[in-house]
Amino acid sequence: MKNSNVKIGVMAILCVVIFSCKQEKIADPISDGVHLKSKSQVNALVCTQQTEQTDYTIYKMTSDGYRVGDMAPYYDSGTGKFITYFLKDIWNDATDTRHPMYAFTTDNFHSYTPTGEILGSSSATCAQDNAVGAGSVVKSGSTYYFFYSGRNNNYVTCGSKLEGIVRASSTSLTSAFTKNTSFPTITVPTGQGYDENDNFRDPYVFLDGSTWHMLITARKNVSGTWRGVIVRYTSTDLTNWTHQGVLYDGGSATYFNMECPQMVKMGSTYYLIYSDQQNKYMYYRKSSSLTGPWSLPAGNSRFEGNSFFAGKVATDQFGDSYIFGWTQILSGHTDSGSWIWGGNMVVHKIYQLANGDLAVTIPHTLQANLNTNNYSLLKESQWGNVTNTVPGTESYRIISPASFDVANVIYKPINQQKYKISATVRYASSAKDFGFMIGACDGYNDFYSLRFVPSQNRFSFDKTPHGSITTSTVATNDVPFPMSPNTDYSVEIVVENSMVVVYINNVAALSCRIYKAQATNWGVFSDNSDATFSNISVKYP
Numbered sequence: 325m326k327n328s329n330v331k332i333g334v335m336a337i338l339c340v341v342i343f344s345c346k347q348e349k350i351a352d353p354i355s356d357g358v359h360l361k362s363k364s365q366v367n368a369l370v371c372t373q374q375t376e377q378t379d380y381t382i383y384k385m386t387s388d389g390y391r392v393g394d395m396a397p398y399y400d401s402g403t404g405k406f407i408t409y410f411l412k413d414i415w416n417d418a419t420d421t422r423h424p425m426y427a428f429t430t431d432n433f434h435s436y437t438p439t440g441e442i443l444g445s446s447s448a449t450c451a452q453d454n455a456v457g458a459g460s461v462v463k464s465g466s467t468y469y470f471f472y473s474g475r476n477n478n479y480v481t482c483g484s485k486l487e488g489i490v491r492a493s494s495t496s497l498t499s500a501f502t503k504n505t506s507f508p509t510i511t512v513p514t515g516q517g518y519d520e521n522d523n524f525r526d527p528y529v530f531l532d533g534s535t536w537h538m539l540i541t542a543r544k545n546v547s548g549t550w551r552g553v554i555v556r557y558t559s560t561d562l563t564n565w566t567h568q569g570v571l572y573d574g575g576s577a578t579y580f581n582m583e584c585p586q587m588v589k590m591g592s593t594y595y596l597i598y599s600d601q602q603n604k605y606m607y608y609r610k611s612s613s614l615t616g617p618w619s620l621p622a623g624n625s626r627f628e629g630n631s632f633f634a635g636k637v638a639t640d641q642f643g644d645s646y647i648f649g650w651t652q653i654l655s656g657h658t659d660s661g662s663w664i665w666g667g668n669m670v671v672h673k674i675y676q677l678a679n680g681d682l683a684v685t686i687p688h689t690l691q692a693n694l695n696t697n698n699y700s701l702l703k704e705s706q707w708g709n710v711t712n713t714v715p716g717t718e719s720y721r722i723i724s725p726a727s728f729d730v731a732n733v734i735y736k737p738i739n740q741q742k743y744k745i746s747a748t749v750r751y752a753s754s755a756k757d758f759g760f761m762i763g764a765c766d767g768y769n770d771f772y773s774l775r776f777v778p779s780q781n782r783f784s785f786d787k788t789p790h791g792s793i794t795t796s797t798v799a800t801n802d803v804p805f806p807m808s809p810n811t812d813y814s815v816e817i818v819v820e821n822s823m824v825v826v827y828i829n830n831v832a833a834l835s836c837r838i839y840k841a842q843a844t845n846w847g848v849f850s851d852n853s854d855a856t857f858s859n860i861s862v863k864y865p
C-alpha cells in the first residue's frame with residue numbers, strides 16, 4: 325500500500341511536468357518524438373479490444389451465435405422482402421451438420437427475421453450433397469428451384485465426383501425445400517481439360533429471354549495453363565442442362581478459382597461478378613452481350629476490399645439493387661488472427677455510374693435508421709496545427725508539416741453498440757496521408773488507420789502502426805479511390821461490434837473486421853498533409 329502511494333505521488337509530479345510540455349507543444353507544433361511520446365503518457369487512451377459480441381442486427385449472423393457465408397439473395401415482389409439464403413457455419417461440431425442452408429428476410433437492411441432450415445446436408449454417406457454448398461434460387465411457374473453445390477468427401481468409395489450441382493424445390497421461399505433425388509446431378513464434363521477431381525460448384529441460375537443459364541465455378545487447362553474459369557450451361561426446362569463451355573477464363577488475369585460467380589443485367593449492360601478464392605477480392609467485368617467479350621471496368625478495378633466476399637446482387641420492385649456479401653472473422657476473434665471462413669453479412673446498395681461502371685453506397689433504409697439519434701461527441705485532445713474551421717461544429721483543418729509529424733484530433737470512446745461516424749473530408753495538399761484513427765493507443769503511431777492515400781489513389785485500412793507505414797506497406801485491406809485536392813469527399817463509417825463498414829463518397833465501400841473498433845479512442849489525423857475534416861458527427865439508431 326505504502327509503496328503504491330509513493331508511486332502515485334511520483335507519477336503525479338511527472339504528469340504535471342509533462343502536461344506543461346504538452347501545452348507548450350500545442351502552441352508550437354514543431355515536435356519531436358520525445359515530446360510526442362510524453363503526450364501519450366498524459367492521455368491514457370483506451371485501445372484494448374472488447375470481447376467479440378454476437379448481438380448483430382445490421383451485419384447479421386444467426387441469433388444462436390453462428391457465422392454466415394455465401395449469400396444467395398432473392399427478391400420476393402409478393403411480400404416486398406429480400407430473402408437471403410446463406411450457409412450457416414456449423415461444421416466440425418458434435419452434430420456434424422456441415423454448414424446447412426438457412427435464410428433471413430428483410431425489407432430494410434437493419435433488422436432481419438430468420439427462417440428455419442432451408443436445406444440440410446444429407447446424412448447418407450454417398451449422397452452428392454453430403455455437404456450443402458453455395459447456390460441460387462429461381463422461380464418457374466409457381467415453384468421455386470434451389471440449385472446448389474453438393475460436396476461429398478466420400479466420393480472415391482462412392483464412385484462419384486467430389487462436387488456436383490443438385491436441385492431442390494419448394495412452393496414457399498421461407499420453408500424447407502424438398503430435394504429432388506431424380507434430378508440428374510450435373511458433374512464436370514470429362515475429357516475436355518477440366519479439373520475432374522475438384523472445383524465444380526457455386527451454381528448461379530438466371531433467365532435471359534426464354535433461356536435459363538447456369539454459371540459454375542470450375543478449373544480448366546486452357547492452352548497449357550490451369551485457370552479458374554466460369555462455365556455456362558443452358559436449359560429450357562431447368563432439368564436438361566447443356567454444357568456451353570467456358571464463359572470467361574479471367575482474360576489477362578489468371579485466377580485459381582473465380583468463386584460464387586453471378587451475372588446481372590442493368591440497363592443494356594451485362595455484369596459478371598466473381599470473387600478470387602486466393603486474394604479474396606471481388607471483381608467484375610462488363611459486356612453488351614451475355615456471352616462476352618468481357619471488358620474491365622473503365623475506372624476503378626473494384627468497389628470493395630478483400631473482406632466482402634461472394635457478393636451477389638438482387639433488385640427490388642423499385643429498381644433499387646443491393647449486393648450481399650460477408651466479412652470474415654479472424655481466428656481467436658483477435659485482430660492478429662488469421663482469415664476464417666464465415667462471418668457477418670454486409671449489404672450495400674449498388675448502382676451504375678455514367679460510364680457503366682458499378683458503384684456502391686449505404687442502403688437508404690439503413691442510413692435513415694442510423695440517423696435517428698445524434699450522439700454528443702466528446703473530444704479527448706488535439707495535437708499539432710489544428711484549427712476549428714467552423715466554431716460550434718466539429719470541423720478541423722489539420723496541417724502536418726512533415727512526414728511522421730502526425731497532427732490530430734482525438735475523441736473519447738463512443739458508448740454505443742452500433743453507430744455511424746460521418747464527415748466531409750478534403751485536402752489542399754498531401755505528401756503522405758490523412759484519415760481516421762481507430763483504436764488509438766496514442767496520437768502519432770499506435771493506431772489502426774482508415775486513410776486516404778492521394779499518391780496511390782486508394783483508401784486503405786492498415787493495422788501497421790502508423791509510424792511504420794511507407795509507400796510500399798501492404799494494406800490490410802483497401803479499395804481504389806482516385807482523388808484530387810480541394811474536393812469534398814463524404815465518408816460514412818458504420819460500426820457494429822467488430823464490423824466497420826466505410827462508405828467513401830457514395831461510390832466505394834470498405835468492409836473491415838476490427839476487433840478494437842468498439843469502445844476505444846478514435847479520431848482524425850493528418851500526416852505531411854493539409855486536410856480538413858468538416859461536420860464530424862456520430863449518429864445511432
Ligand SMILES: *[C@@H]1O[C@H](CO)[C@@H](O)[C@H](O)[C@H]1NC(C)=O
Nearest residue numbers: 493502504505506507508563
Ligand atoms: C424431380 O425431377 C424430375 C426430373 O426433372 C422431375 O421429373 C420430377 O417431377 C421432379 N420431382 C419433383 C418433386 O420436383
Ligand SMILES: *[C@@H]1O[C@H](CO)[C@@H](O)[C@H](O)[C@H]1NC(C)=O
Nearest residue numbers: 517544545546547548549550
Ligand atoms: C494441358 O494442355 C496442354 C495442351 O494445351 C497439354 O499439352 C498438357 O499436357 C495439359 N496438361 C495437363 C496437366 O493436362
Ligand SMILES: *[C@@H]1O[C@H](CO)[C@@H](O)[C@H](O)[C@H]1NC(C)=O
Nearest residue numbers: 558559560561563564565566
Ligand atoms: C436435352 O437438351 C438437348 C439440347 O436441347 C437435346 O439435344 C436433348 O435431346 C435433351 N435431352 C433430353 C433428355 O430431353
Ligand SMILES: *[C@@H]1O[C@H](CO)[C@@H](O)[C@H](O)[C@H]1NC(C)=O
Nearest residue numbers: 695696697698699859861863
Ligand atoms: C441532430 O442534429 C441535426 C443537426 O446537427 C438536427 O437537424 C437534428 O434535428 C438532430 N436530431 C435529433 C434527433 O436531435
Ligand SMILES: *[C@@H]1O[C@H](CO)[C@@H](O)[C@H](O)[C@H]1NC(C)=O
Nearest residue numbers: 350351352353354709710723
Ligand atoms: C499552421 O499552418 C499554417 C499553414 O502552413 C501556418 O500559416 C500557420 O502559421 C501554422 N500555425 C502554427 C501555429 O504553426
Ligand SMILES: *[C@@H]1O[C@H](CO)[C@@H](O)[C@H](O)[C@H]1NC(C)=O
Nearest residue numbers: 717719747748749812858859
Ligand atoms: C457542414 O454542415 C453544414 C450544416 O448542415 C453545411 O451547411 C455545410 O455545408 C457542411 N460543410 C461541409 C464542408 O460539408
